Amino acid sequence: MGTLLQQTVNALSLGGVYALLALGLATVFSIVRLINFAHGEVMTIAGYGIWWALLLALPAPVAILAGVAVAVGAALAMERIAFRPMRGADVTTLLITSFAVSEIIKVLFQNGISARPVPIVLPAWLTSTIDLGAVRIGMISVVSIAAVVLALGAMALLLRRTPLGLAMRAAAEDFAVVRLMGIKANHVVALAFAISGALAGIAAVLWVAQRGSVDPLMGATPVLKAFIATVLGGLGSLGGAVLGGFVVGAVEVFLQGFLPEAALPYREAISLSIIIGLLVLRPDGLWPAANVSRS
Amino acid sequence: MRRPDSGTLLLLSAALLAAPAAVAQEEYVIGVAAAQSGGLAPFDQPSFAGFQFCVDEMNAQGGIAGQHPIRLEVRDTRSDMAETVKFAQEFVDLGVNFVVGPADGDPTMAMGQITGPAGIPTMTFAGTAPILTQVSDYVFGSYPADNQQAAVLASYARELGYGSAWLLKSPDAAYTLIGPEYFGQAFQTLGGTVLGEGSYTMNQPEFSAIVTTIQALDPQPDVIVTWAWEPDFPAFIRALRDAGVTTPVMGADVLDTPTVRGLGDVVEGVVHTSGGYAEEGSAHADFNARYLAATGLAADTNYHVNGCDIVGMIDAAVRAAGSTDPSAVRDALADLPETQGIMSSYTFAGTDRMPLRSVVLARIEGGQKVFIRRGLADPAIIPAP
Incomplete structure (x- = not known):
């Protein structure tokens, strides 16, 4: 029972990071129909931002804030430099653009800083543990879950209680009509990228805290998982992205924890098979967007 | 016969001078x-x-x-x-x-x-x-080679009195898969016991599920051995220590990097093999x-x-x-x-x-690589490739 509870905490912790990333992907996709595979590199940039801030001997909380701020800046710069000139291009062109941005950033980090990961040592209290009866939970897991709840709550408030959020939700429903209503497209798109950057920045903080280092390829795997989560949840659906993130995290953790030893090397294949099975049952995703359109 | 002009002579001379040099x-x-x-x-x-x-x-x-x-x-x-x-x-x-x-x-x-x-x-x-x-x-x-490193590491583990080991490996590369297996073979040859093993995917997002599995082991292993490299090893050791597991960890030459040594307290005491040490x-x-x-x-x-x-x-x-x-x-x-x-x-x-080369054993202490010893693997316990 203790192990099951502990693995549930692990699943929530990992699923939360996936949910943050998936929500960032879905936010941008819902407005500009772009699956931004350079989203993982925003996360990497945030990681290096934290590393750089710590090198400057800034206190850890300031370094963490700096990492998130750098991620927002990077996402905005990405939109302005790479994606705005491609506005109106077809989905394939946008996809290839995002891959190009991703590769350029990776190579710049590999050759500009180091191909090797750089260690990041966060405050000792983050590495402590909490004993809850038979269960010993790492502080990082607790912080991860709390950060995810707070971030998702703030996102919900922004979308539902502010004019900007209303504009974004409207843009996600029908971008052309929103423009006809006099709302500036550039502002809405930039806001979507800024939000996705902030979410990637928060995910990066949790990721770096759990992994202890940042490297040029850090964002590659998480963005792939986040993409799977957005598809599973329902492409373009913000709620679906969050749900998809938690489902993907839970599937991964429980398979890792409870598969027999001999079957462990097949974990990834089994995990993807389960997700494909879910998509066969619900082709539009677990929580599809209202205006779902599949290519 | 026409006499060669001065230009031709110059070219011939240059060619004769250049030939031996080439x-x-x-x-x-x-x-x-x-x-x-x-x-x-x-x-x-x-x-x-x-x-x-x-x-x-x-x-x-x-x-x-x-x-x-x-x-x-x-x-x-x-x-x-x-x-x-x-x-x-x-x-x-x-x-x-x-x-x-x-x-x-x-x-x-x-x-x-x-x-x-x-x-x-x-x-x-x-x-x-x-x-x-x-x-x-x-x-x-x-x-x-990995089997030489594994034999040296297993000998040292037995010298430290470790009787049981748990292996963490990844099927994604020959290095990460067979290195721990070689260790297990040499360790068992020397009388040790392998309690079990875990499997990870390279660039795996998290290791907390594996750590929970380790925590649930009964009896607990004396040592955990892995050939994981960066960034997987930092993620694993971070998750392990953050969960309060203090079991000693041993690894291979790939841990001999400033990145691993810079991870702070979580890598204190980690023992690894290495190709060399700059005395x-x-x-x-x-x-x-x-x-x-x-x-x-x-x-x-x-x-x-x-x-x-x-x-x-x-x-x-x-x-x-x-x-x-x-x-x-x-x-x-x-x-x-x-x-x-x-x-x-x-x-x-x-x-x-x-090549047959000596293997260095080192321990991470205070963020530094501390030399333990250097030596060749005992041929009697080197696992066959």
Whole structure:
């Protein structure tokens, strides 16, 4: 029972990071129909931002804030430099653009800083543990879950209680009509990228805290998982992205924890098979967007 | 008969003067396929940097065997297997004398399947899987093999009184898969018990589920052993220690990096193997000083010095062969007796082309690599490849 509870905490912790990333992907996709595979590199940039801030001997909380701020800046710069000139291009062109941005950033980090990961040592209290009866939970897991709840709550408030959020939700429903209503497209798109950057920045903080280092390829795997989560949840659906993130995290953790030893090397294949099975049952995703359109 | 004019005489004189020089400066062409980007770049970049540095030093002394200037044909594999194979074919087409491939067994084996049948000796920058030489008689290792490292580590684990071990491995690379298995075999030969094993995917997002599995083990192992590298090892050790598990952890040479040592308290006491240790006054320390002086960069991994040793190995083989003919060099290299390198001495004689080199044991203390000892693996417990 203790192990099951502990693995549930692990699943929530990992699923939360996936949910943050998936929500960032879905936010941008819902407005500009772009699956931004350079989203993982925003996360990497945030990681290096934290590393750089710590090198400057800034206190850890300031370094963490700096990492998130750098991620927002990077996402905005990405939109302005790479994606705005491609506005109106077809989905394939946008996809290839995002891959190009991703590769350029990776190579710049590999050759500009180091191909090797750089260690990041966060405050000792983050590495402590909490004993809850038979269960010993790492502080990082607790912080991860709390950060995810707070971030998702703030996102919900922004979308539902502010004019900007209303504009974004409207843009996600029908971008052309929103423009006809006099709302500036550039502002809405930039806001979507800024939000996705902030979410990637928060995910990066949790990721770096759990992994202890940042490297040029850090964002590659998480963005792939986040993409799977957005598809599973329902492409373009913000709620679906969050749900998809938690489902993907839970599937991964429980398979890792409870598969027999001999079957462990097949974990990834089994995990993807389960997700494909879910998509066969619900082709539009677990929580599809209202205006779902599949290519 | 028409007398040659002065211009023709000048040309003839120049040609006669240049001819002996051209013979004396027959180039030795080495094809180098190394990743400057992608997952192997952390290992290939320093290996190539050390290699290039010593090629330059050797060329300043006249080149290979003092008479063949080295010309490098360098290609960036981008850690892509298809690119690596493509470059192997390109090297064959170029007719290079020698090929140096990535610091991992899998791409080296892929290269060897092309360069081997073409009769070009091929050496990995730092691949340690002993099976890599089985792909062709022309393929060579350069670093102490995994089974040698595992035997040395297992002996030390038993000396420390560890009776049981738990292994963490990944099927994604020969290195991460068979290294812990070799340890398990040597450990059991010495009377230890392997309690179980876990499996991870390279670049796996999290290790907390594996850590929870370890926490649930009853009895708990005396030691956890893994051949995981960056960034997986930092993620694993972080998750392990954050969960309050204090079981000692041992690993392989790939932990010998400033990144791992910089992880703070979580790596305190981690024991790992290594290819070398720069004792004060040693050739290794001298190499590090020369490299720093020339480049302004620290040679902060053993991959640098091993890259340099590869240049020495090729030089020793060409000298022993008395020829640059690839087959003659291959034969001479395969029979190379005990030769003093910079990181350590080595021999290929009597081996299956994985060099017999001493293995260093080190412990991480206070963010520093602390020397434990250096020695050869006991042949009686070295697992078969």
